[in-house]
Amino acid sequence: MVFKTSQRKGKAYSADLRKDPLLRFQHEWYFPLAFFFGIVLPWIIPGLFWYDWRGGFYFASILRLTAAHHSTFCINSLAHYLGETPYDDRHSPRDHLLSAILTMGEGYHNFHHQFPMDYRNAYMWYQWDPTKWFIATCHYLGLASNLRVFPSNEIVKGALTMKLKSLKQIQDSVRWPTSPEQLPVVSWETFQEESRSRTLILISGFIHDATSFIEEHPGGAQLLTSNSGLDMTASFFGGYYSHSNAAHNRLSMMRVGILEGGVERPSEHSTPESQRLYIAER
Numbered sequence: 001m002v003f004k005t006s007q008r009k010g011k012a013y014s015a016d017l018r019k020d021p022l023l024r025f026q027h028e029w030y031f032p033l034a035f036f037f038g039i040v041l042p043w044i045i046p047g048l049f050w051y052d053w054r055g056g057f058y059f060a061s062i063l064r065l066t067a068a069h070h071s072t073f074c075i076n077s078l079a080h081y082l083g084e085t086p087y088d089d090r091h092s093p094r095d096h097l098l099s100a101i102l103t104m105g106e107g108y109h110n111f112h113h114q115f116p117m118d119y120r121n122a123y124m125w126y127q128w129d130p131t132k133w134f135i136a137t138c139h140y141l142g143l144a145s146n147l148r149v150f151p152s153n154e155i156v157k158g159a160l161t162m163k164l165k166s167l168k169q170i171q172d173s174v175r176w177p178t179s180p181e182q183l184p185v186v187s188w189e190t191f192q193e194e195s196r197s198r199t200l201i202l203i204s205g206f207i208h209d210a211t212s213f214i215e216e217h218p219g220g221a222q223l224l225t226s227n228s229g230l231d232m233t234a235s236f237f238g239g240y241y242s243h244s245n246a247a248h249n250r251l252s253m254m255r256v257g258i259l260e261g262g263v264e265r266p267s268e269h270s271t272p273e274s275q276r277l278y279i280a281e282r
């Protein structure tokens with residue numbers, strides 16, 4: 001089972017998925033399961049309970065499947081065609097109310113790509129995606145949990161109780177990245193030592209503490225933990241995977257220090273010969 005990232009280099013770490021017996025079962029039996037649950041089951045339920053075999057086949061099975069597929073396909077066509085790109089114009093996803101409704105939750109697509117963890121799917125309350133309103137309501141009623149919201153869950157709760165906070169309060173609740181002047185300059189030795197007890201990743205001369213992000217990393221925990229104490233600048237910028245602007249924003253909030261000299265120091269044991277061998281092995 002290989003989970004490959006589309007059009008970009010690098011593979012997501014998927015050992016955890018491969019270990020899950022339910023996922024393995026689904027992967028191995030994908031086509032029979034899709035046929036049974038997508039076509040047969042919705043067809044036979046109206047037939048067995050209401051003796052409506054034709055209605056079950058045409059409406060519950062085929063029409064429902066067609067509508068579900070078309071709304072899914074809208075994400076890759078309409079949601080990348082209609083509307084504006086207010087959060088990032090480097091990529092093609094766009095924000096539009098029509099596609100927000102048709103795609104059932106992915107519609108404010110530009111926002112969604114920039115802030116994938118934010119289930120509101122837009123910044124201002126009047127832009128909120130209809131299906132995300134549903135999720136937010138469930139969350140507020142205690143029926144959905146463990147949702148991560150940027151900038152803060154409180155804003156969703158406030159809006160739902162019709163007590164919208166002022167823009168000033170919203171701005172205050174956002175966690176801004178630490179500015180370089182506030183960060184300590186750290187020696188290579190200290191960086192190495194500290195990276196043994198927590199996950200510290202060096203990117204563009206900044207040391208980032210990714211410990212609290214490990215479980216959330218879409219590329220897998222292992223790519224962070226096994227690279228603690230290393231300079232991952234090239235990997236982060238496309239050598240392994242070209243991260244989105246959203247990822248760059250997340251990264252800037254994890255800064256804990258600046259490396260003295262800015263770049264990884266070559267190991268004292270590193271010789272031109274050993275470097276050649278290392279490259280050949282990989």
Ligand code: HEM
Pocket residue numbers: 003004005010011012013201208210213217218219220223224227232235236240241242243244245246247250251254
């Ligand atoms: C603290 C540093 C890092 C942060 C904050 C971070 C954040 C993210 C985020 C937000 C994504 C989702 C896609 C996107 O928005 O681009 C992502 C995906 C990914 N990251 Fe990272 N990342 C970090 C370090 C790394 C490193 C060092 C590697 C590789 C050695 C890596 C490999 C990947 C891969 C392969 C994916 C794609 C997963 C997939 O969708 O299949 N990341 N990362």
